[in-house]
Amino acid sequence: MEQALAIQSINCFYDEVQVLHDLSLDLSRGEVHCLFGRNGAGKTTTLKAIMGLVRVRSGKIVKDGVEISKLPAHEIAKHAIAYVPQGRRLFGELTVAENLQIGLLARNKGEETRERVLNLFPLLRERLNQRSSTLSGGEQQMLAMARALCVEPDVLLLDEPTEGLMPSMIARIREAVTALHEQGVSTILVEQRVDAVLEIASRVSFVENGRVKATMGVEDLRAEPELVRKYVGVG
Numbered sequence: 001m002e003q004a005l006a007i008q009s010i011n012c013f014y015d016e017v018q019v020l021h022d023l024s025l026d027l028s029r030g031e032v033h034c035l036f037g038r039n040g041a042g043k044t045t046t047l048k049a050i051m052g053l054v055r056v057r058s059g060k061i062v063k064d065g066v067e068i069s070k071l072p073a074h075e076i077a078k079h080a081i082a083y084v085p086q087g088r089r090l091f092g093e094l095t096v097a098e099n100l101q102i103g104l105l106a107r108n109k110g111e112e113t114r115e116r117v118l119n120l121f122p123l124l125r126e127r128l129n130q131r132s133s134t135l136s137g138g139e140q141q142m143l144a145m146a147r148a149l150c151v152e153p154d155v156l157l158l159d160e161p162t163e164g165l166m167p168s169m170i171a172r173i174r175e176a177v178t179a180l181h182e183q184g185v186s187t188i189l190v191e192q193r194v195d196a197v198l199e200i201a202s203r204v205s206f207v208e209n210g211r212v213k214a215t216m217g218v219e220d221l222r223a224e225p226e227l228v229r230k231y232v233g234v235g
């Protein structure tokens, strides 16, 4: 399977406290790869390391032959990697359209991209001139994803995109992840719910104490759900 991104034995710290320990992960092209683990296991830090928001002290992260872990954060988006952090982080004072424009500008994308993204989230099309702080939680999450997609990423990093949403919104976000998967976007998805993992993942990596304990195909997890308990002690 062709590789979209390779994390090779990275070590990351907050001050002197080590949080990631020789963490390795392969993202295959077109897969939805779920990171699953307890609170504080290091899932968000892994995404931040990819985006250059946490320094990789040793080890490396490689995309298309480029060692991106050597680049400053503002360079990394240019390599077609987009990040939707936990808690959305929109520009609340700006409208839906303006938030999308910020995404488009990051990699000089235009009307065609915007249309493609709005087709994925038709609900946003009806609200282009609405201030984003007045959107519902689920709509804000859609906008955060839509803005990330405006850079036309080939690697998308999603940190618990359905957290705190009502079931109908969760279903729409999952549909969008599935549609992106079908379009060939490779996704790393941090997800706390096993049912969601089983529904949309291609593979799952269990993260514990800043290490990947095991990686498996979702069909293996479906066949042996008790593996969740074995690797993370929950579920």
Ligand SMILES: Nc1ncnc2c1ncn2[C@@H]1O[C@H](COP(=O)(O)OP(=O)(O)OP(=O)(O)O)[C@@H](O)[C@H]1O
Pocket (backbone or CB within 6 Å): 014, 019, 037, 038, 039, 040, 041, 042, 043, 044, 045, 046
């Ligand atoms: N800015 C920071 N400064 C110091 N320590 C931090 C910082 N951010 C995270 N940590 C610590 O690093 C560890 C890993 O945190 P991280 O957010 O990566 O975990 P997580 O697996 O995403 O957890 P959750 O499921 O709760 O979001 C935790 O012990 C956390 O307290």
